[in-house]
Amino acid sequence: MPTNIILRIFFSRCNVPESVVMAAILRKYIVVGGGVAGGYAAREFVKLGLQPGELTIFSKEAAAPYERPALSKAYLFPDAPARLPGFHVCVGSGGEKQLPDWYAEKGIELKLETEIVKADVENKTLTTNKGDIYEYGTLILATGSTFLNLADFKTPGADAKGIYYLRDIGDADKIVEAIKASKGDEAVVVGGGYIGLELAACLTMNKIKVNMVFPEPCLMPRLFTPELASFYERYYEGKGVNIIKGTTVTAFEKDDNGHVSKVLLKNGSSVNSTFVVVGVGARPLLAPLKGLIEEEKGGFKVDASFKTSNPNVYAVGDIATFPMKMYGDSRRVEHVDHARKSAMQAVQAIKAAEKGEVVDEYDYLPFFYSRSFNLSWQFYGDNVGETVLWGRNGAAASESKFGAYWVKDNKVMGAFLEGGSPDENKLIAKVAREQPTVNSTDELVSGGLGFASKI
Ligand SMILES: Cc1cc2nc3c(=O)[nH]c(=O)nc-3n(C[C@H](O)[C@H](O)[C@H](O)COP(=O)(O)OP(=O)(O)OC[C@H]3O[C@@H](n4cnc5c(N)ncnc54)[C@H](O)[C@@H]3O)c2cc1C
Ligand SMILES: NC(=O)c1ccc[n+]([C@@H]2O[C@H](COP(=O)([O-])OP(=O)(O)OC[C@H]3O[C@@H](n4cnc5c(N)ncnc54)[C@H](O)[C@@H]3O)[C@@H](O)[C@H]2O)c1
Ligand SMILES: O=C1O[C@H]([C@@H](O)CO)C(O)=C1O
Known part of the structure; x- marks a missing residue:
C-alpha cells in the first residue's frame, strides 16, 4: 500500500x-x-x-x-x-x-x-x-466532453459487445480492431451528426456495408438545411450507405456470447448487424x-x-x-x-x-468543418434566418463547388462552402465576420463564391 x-x-x-x-x-x-x-x-x-x-x-x-x-x-x-x-x-x-x-x-x-x-x-x-x-x-x-451512451437512455441490450462509441484514442483503437475483425457483416451507425457522418464514411472506406440510423428527417440537422443534406445523403448513398431516417434504435438483440446480433428500430424494421457505432451527442x-x-x-x-x-x-x-x-x-x-x-x-x-493588464475580449467567429470521402466542407458564422443555396446542381453533377449563405434582416450571417481551397474558405469566413448587407438574395445565388470575393 x-x-x-x-x-x-x-x-x-x-x-x-x-x-x-x-x-x-x-x-x-x-x-x-x-x-x-x-x-x-x-x-x-x-x-x-x-x-x-x-x-x-x-x-x-x-x-x-x-x-x-x-x-x-x-x-x-x-x-x-x-x-x-x-x-x-x-x-x-x-x-x-x-x-x-x-x-x-x-x-x-x-x-x-x-x-x-x-x-x-x-x-x-x-x-x-x-x-x-x-x-x-x-x-x-x-x-x-464525453459521449452520450445509449445505456443512459435505457435502450435494452445497449450493454452488448460490439457496440462502440468514440471520444478518445482508446475508443478509436477498439473500432480499428472491430474493423479488422469484421467479416463482411453489416454495420449500423447510430446518429446523423458529426460522428455519424464521419464514421459512416470511414467504415465504408474499409469495405463495410453501413446502415445509418437517425431520428431527424435529414442528415446533420444541427447545421444542414434539407437541400444541403440531400446532396450529402445522395453522395453517401452513391457510396453504398443505406440511410434510414426518422427513426431510432429501440433495442439491441444479443447472441449467446452477449454480442450484438440485431438492431431493432422504432419504425418496426431491423438490421442484422454485429458492429454498431453510436454517435448521439456529447455531454460536457x-x-x-x-x-x-x-x-x-x-x-x-x-x-x-x-x-x-x-x-x-x-x-x-x-x-x-x-x-x-x-x-x-x-x-x-x-x-x-x-x-x-x-x-x-x-x-x-x-x-x-x-502584469496588471487586460486582454481584448474574446471575439469568436464560429467555425465548424468536416471531411469525409472526397468531401470537405467549412461553415463560418451563425446559421440563422433564410438559407440561400448556390451552385448546388453543378455540385451534384460534377462535385464542383457549391455553398450556402444564411441571411437574417438583410445581413449575411453565415456561410458554407463544400470543396473550397484554403483561400476560398478564408473568403467565406470574411463574409460571416463582416455580415454584409444584401438587398436581394439573387445576388448571392448568382454570385456564389464571387459574392464572397468582393467583400
Ligand atoms: C472523434 C472526434 C472527432 C472530432 N472532430 C472534430 C472536427 O473535425 N472538427 C472540430 O471542429 N471538432 C471536432 N471534434 C470536437 C473537438 O475535438 C472538441 O471540441 C475538442 O477536442 C474539445 O477540446 P477540449 O480540450 O475541451 O476537450 P478534449 O479534447 O476532449 O480534452 C479533454 C481531456 O480532459 C481529460 N479529462 C477529463 N476529465 C478529467 C479529469 N477529471 N482529470 C484528468 N483529465 C480529465 C479527458 O480524458 C481528455 O483527455 C471532434 C471530437 C471527437 C470526439
Ligand atoms: N467535424 C466535427 O466538428 C466533429 C466530428 C466528430 C465529433 N465532433 C464532436 O463530437 C461530439 C459528438 O458528436 P456526435 O456526432 O455524437 O454529436 P452531434 O450532436 O453532432 O450529433 C448527434 C446526433 O445524434 C442523433 N441522435 C440523437 N438522439 C438519438 C437517438 N436516441 N437515437 C439515434 N440517434 C440520435 C441525431 O441524429 C443527432 O444529430 C460533439 O461534440 C461533436 O461536435 C465534431
Ligand atoms: O484539425 C485537425 O487536426 C487533425 C489533423 O490535421 C492533425 O494532423 C485533423 O484531422 C483535423 O481536422
Whole structure:
C-alpha cells in the first residue's frame, strides 16, 4: 500500500483533517485535462514565458495532448492511417508537434493516466485518483466532453459487445480492431451528426456495408438545411450507405456470447448487424468542480477571458459557456477551433493579469468543418434566418463547388462552402465576420463564391 494511503488511514483514525496530513504539491498553474485545449494552453504558457516547475497538466488519457479530430478521420483509414506521434498538438493548426519530451524540456509536468477526482476551491487543492494533493495558484479546467451512451437512455441490450462509441484514442483503437475483425457483416451507425457522418464514411472506406440510423428527417440537422443534406445523403448513398431516417434504435438483440446480433428500430424494421457505432451527442465533463462554480447552459459560465465565477479558476474548450461577442449572447461550442483559441485566450488573460493588464475580449467567429470521402466542407458564422443555396446542381453533377449563405434582416450571417481551397474558405469566413448587407438574395445565388470575393 502506498505510504500516503497508510498515513491517511492512520491520521483519519486520530481525527486529523486530511489537509493537515498531506502536504500539497504547490504549482503556480494547473491544467486539468490534457486534450486539445490542454495542449494549446501549454504552448501558450511557453510562448509567454514559463519557468520550469510552474505548470502541471493532468490527463486521464495515456497519450500526450493530440488533435482529437483525426480519430474520426485519418485514424480509421484503411491505407496509411494516422497514428501517434503523427498528430500530437499543435499540428492540426500548422504548429509544432508536442511529444512528451517537449513538455519535459519545457519543465512542464505532464501527469498522464491521472484523473482529478476531488477539488477544494477554498483551499485551492485538487486530489488525484492516486491520492496526491496539488495546490494551485491558478487553475484552468479543460476536461472536454464525453459521449452520450445509449445505456443512459435505457435502450435494452445497449450493454452488448460490439457496440462502440468514440471520444478518445482508446475508443478509436477498439473500432480499428472491430474493423479488422469484421467479416463482411453489416454495420449500423447510430446518429446523423458529426460522428455519424464521419464514421459512416470511414467504415465504408474499409469495405463495410453501413446502415445509418437517425431520428431527424435529414442528415446533420444541427447545421444542414434539407437541400444541403440531400446532396450529402445522395453522395453517401452513391457510396453504398443505406440511410434510414426518422427513426431510432429501440433495442439491441444479443447472441449467446452477449454480442450484438440485431438492431431493432422504432419504425418496426431491423438490421442484422454485429458492429454498431453510436454517435448521439456529447455531454460536457464538469466533475469534479460541479457545484463549486457557476454554470450556464450546461457549461461553466465564463467571462470574455474564460474566467469562471471563481477568480482563480478558468474554464476553456467544450465545457465553457462564454460570451459570444458577435451575437450578443452566450454559447458553449464543442469544436476544435474554439478549444484551441479559448485555451490561448485564457493563458493570455492569466499572464496579462499578473502584469496588471487586460486582454481584448474574446471575439469568436464560429467555425465548424468536416471531411469525409472526397468531401470537405467549412461553415463560418451563425446559421440563422433564410438559407440561400448556390451552385448546388453543378455540385451534384460534377462535385464542383457549391455553398450556402444564411441571411437574417438583410445581413449575411453565415456561410458554407463544400470543396473550397484554403483561400476560398478564408473568403467565406470574411463574409460571416463582416455580415454584409444584401438587398436581394439573387445576388448571392448568382454570385456564389464571387459574392464572397468582393467583400
Ligand atoms: C472523434 C472526434 C472527432 C472530432 N472532430 C472534430 C472536427 O473535425 N472538427 C472540430 O471542429 N471538432 C471536432 N471534434 C470536437 C473537438 O475535438 C472538441 O471540441 C475538442 O477536442 C474539445 O477540446 P477540449 O480540450 O475541451 O476537450 P478534449 O479534447 O476532449 O480534452 C479533454 C481531456 O480532459 C481529460 N479529462 C477529463 N476529465 C478529467 C479529469 N477529471 N482529470 C484528468 N483529465 C480529465 C479527458 O480524458 C481528455 O483527455 C471532434 C471530437 C471527437 C470526439
Ligand atoms: N467535424 C466535427 O466538428 C466533429 C466530428 C466528430 C465529433 N465532433 C464532436 O463530437 C461530439 C459528438 O458528436 P456526435 O456526432 O455524437 O454529436 P452531434 O450532436 O453532432 O450529433 C448527434 C446526433 O445524434 C442523433 N441522435 C440523437 N438522439 C438519438 C437517438 N436516441 N437515437 C439515434 N440517434 C440520435 C441525431 O441524429 C443527432 O444529430 C460533439 O461534440 C461533436 O461536435 C465534431
Ligand atoms: O484539425 C485537425 O487536426 C487533425 C489533423 O490535421 C492533425 O494532423 C485533423 O484531422 C483535423 O481536422
